[in-house]
Amino acid sequence: MAVTEEILGQFLGDETFPVSWESEVEKDFFWVYDDLHIPHPVSPMFFDIGGWWLSCDHMFRRFGTPFAVDWLAKNVNGYVYTTAIPADPLLRIEGTEYSARYEARVPRDATFAETMGAYLDTVLPVYGRDFADWWRDRLRPEMERNFAYLEERLDAADAMSLADVACLLEDAIDIHDRHWKIHWMLNFAQLSATLKLRAVMEKTRGKVDEELLGRLQNSASDRNWDSIEALWRMKNEVRDDTELRAAFSSEGAPEIARSLKVSERGRRFIAERVEPYQREFGWHAVWSHEFIFPTVREQMEPVLELIHGYLATDYDFPGAIEAMRLDIQAASREILEGLTGDALEEMRAANAVNLRMAPLTPDHHFYIDQGANAHLRLVLMEVGRKLVDAGRLDAPDDVMFLRYNELRSLIGSADVLDARGIAAARRREREEARKIQPRDWVGTVTPSQLAFPYLVNWGYPDRFHRKQSEDRTVITGIAGS
Structure with missing residues (x-):
């Protein structure tokens, strides 16, 4: 794709941050560092099968977006950079998905970008109106059925063969893909509901009240609140039990865990409270968009740390959720104040849709960003354990440092590659990559690429106009998204 518009900026690599380009076409694109989801060096396995970008062609195809038709990722010095692909039938650009060469999906119709916008405008309101029902x-x-299946199979993994868990991995990949396709449907449905509320607010009030709009995006009924309530109940049990309270007087979660394990009461608290919490709410890691980091399902210390914090403040869950509920109700009244007739009814209807969609933000994190990635990680770990038992790997999480097809080749034959050596070398490479300060972007910046709507999530276009950060110690991003 020859650049035919103004070039606002270009960086193709230098001695401090070299960039390996697979083609001349790649250089023409604006590749943005994904510090929002993956601020750390990415593991080979996550890059191959875990990335959020893998299902974006489905999103763009389903909604008929005129502004982009695909989204590709590129590994630059260990870090993930992504770029949006325009609806250009003449464009040929490759990426990598599932260890395979992948050519971006572009339309054959040269008029796609000019004609498809009307389709998007026609169907998008339906998603905003009905998606909450579809979700429920x-x-x-x-x-939930998908997760129940994976969890049942994981519980039985000790009795499964390497071939069995290899098949389970393919199921987990398919489930991960399906959940992310649902994610993008939800994403556009939320966009529709929010845009509608903003439009009605501007129409009836003359301007958008951002503070009021933000309050109306909150939720008082979702899986995040369910998790908080469970922690609060455990906090109360500890507070009211002398023996448990003594165990939680220890400093630090590891010491609390040791104190609990030495008494019958402590062991019962773990078995009856902590472990069930982990099974229900532990499907996330400190950084969800990666397979390397252990999940809360695998370690109790993060749960104990949260309970310890709730004890220190005597956290009041009923008060907190009631305050949230009352504020949402107050904001819903405020947005209607002074309106009458058709304006009142239009605003009431737009906010009703918005309020139904609000809980889906934390819920989709639970079921997709966190849950789908965490379930796939645990299946990968079971594959890793089988390979360790077979003498083909040194540690279960070595699988994260293999590529998808390398792992499958290793499952098929122990002699096909030096998996131990590859995993060890890539661990070292990842540690070296951590010393690098990633650039905000690489490639070529043009007005149309800078205007890609989703880039606002990374702070663009404003971020482009700011000087590249010189702070080499700061890691940014959304830890639990």
Whole structure:
């Protein structure tokens, strides 16, 4: 793709941050560092099968977006950079998905970008209006069934063969892909509901009140609150039990865990409270968009640390959730104040849709960003354990340092590659990459690429106009998204 518009900036690499380009076409694109989701050096396995970008072609295809048709990722010095692909039938650009060469999906129709916008405008309001029902009645139950299947198989993994867990891995990959396709449907549905509320607010009030709009995006009924309530109940049990309270007087979660394990009461608290919490709410890691980091499902210390913090403040869950509920109700009244007739009804209807969508933000993190990635990690770890038992790897999480097809080749034959050596070398490479300060972007910046709507999530276009950060110690991003 020859650049035919103004070039606002270009960086193709230098001695401090070299960039390996697979083609001349790649250089023409604006590649943005994904510090929002993956601020750390990415593992080979996550890059191959875990990335959020893998299902974006489905999103753009389903909604008929005129502004982009695909989203590719590139590994630059160990870090993930992504770029949006325009609807240009003449464009040929490759990426990598599932260890395979992948050519970005572009339309054959040269008029796609000019004609498809009307389709998006036609269907998008339906998603905003109906998606909460689809989520409740069809999509959430589907995802819960998927998780129940994976968890049942994981519980039986000790009795499974390497071939069995290899098949389970393919199931987990398919489930991960499906959940992320649901994610993008939800993403656009939320966009529709929010845009509608903003439009009605501007129409009826003359301007958008951002503070009021933000309050109306909150939720008082979702899986995040369910998790908080469970922690609060454990906090109360500890507070009211002398023996448990003594164990939690220890400094630090590891010491609390040791104190609990030495008494019958402490062991019962772990078995009856902590472990069930982990099974229900532990499907996330400190950085969810990666397979390397252990999940809360695998370690109790993060749960104990949260309970310890709640004890220190005597956290009041009923008071907190009631305050949130009352504020949402107050904001809903405020947005209607002074309106009458059609304006009142239009605003009431737009906010009703918005309020139904609000809980889906934390819920989709639970079922997709966190849950789908965490379930896939645990299946990978079971594959890793089988390979350790077979003498093919040194540690279960060595699988994260293999590529997808390398792992499958290793499952098929122990002699096909030096998996131990590859994993060890890539661990070292990742540690070396941590010493590098990633640039905000690489490639070529043009007005149309800078205007890609989703880039606002990374702070663009404003971020482009700021000087590249010189702070080499700061890691940014969303830890639990």
